[in-house]
Amino acid sequence: MTAISIRALRKTYQNGLEALKGIDLEVEAGDFFALLGPNGAGKSTTIGILSSLVNKTSGQVSIFGHDLDRDKEAAKRCIGLVPQEVNFNQFEKVMSIVVNQAGYYGIRRQEATRRAEECLRQLSLWDKRDTVSRNLSGGMKRRLMIARALVHTPKLLILDEPTAGVDLEIRRSMWEFLRKINKEGTTIILTTHYLEEAENLCRHIAIINHGRIVEHSRMDDLLARL
């Protein structure tokens, strides 16, 4: 099954900047996929379009068979997004951040509470459920972002520069967690500008530069050629 299919995708921002100049990309279900590229290459724009936060200019995108133009709500439900910057309400408690996120997907309160507990336990945050989120450590905030993204059991988890500015110990424990949920069946796409991160985690890689895909291959094939 195809998790993501992107055809001739273009994005020109209102100021005329062409961030994506015709991208084609396929990601298989179950894959662990890296989108690698320097700052300004178009990584955030691409995942913004995948998660319906940014409108595309032209091209076709489908997510687990749901076309973004015809079936946006179904496409959105397939995706959990972990943005680069902490963007939850810093004055809200941990548990309510995750429960409320479930509410956005129309999950009923009782089920939302059950799912939130499961996600918080998985990310070792259950003890912190009543903590106001601004009092969490940096590593805990990152884990909360992941817990929140998983509450509606998405088939695809997208992480934007997941370990930017994160120390080695936290990075390693995040890697371990991502490997585990990928093994359990969640498709994962991450953006990074570190080849090392991609190399450690991902089976396939696409390299994007100036709004174009310049390389798309298996990670081991790419490494063999370097």
Ligand code: ADP
């Ligand atoms: P869209 O086409 O998706 O509606 P816009 O072109 O309206 O996006 O851009 C959203 C806002 O971000 C605008 O106010 C734009 O000026 C601003 N912006 C401009 N350049 C950048 C940039 N390099 N990075 C982030 N935001 C930018």
Ligand code: ADP
């Ligand atoms: P990356 O995530 O690889 O760093 P982005 O997708 O954020 O790249 O940006 C791609 C290009 O689009 C950059 O030149 C960036 O400045 C520009 N850009 C991003 N957001 C906006 C926006 N809202 N308005 C105008 N230009 C933008």
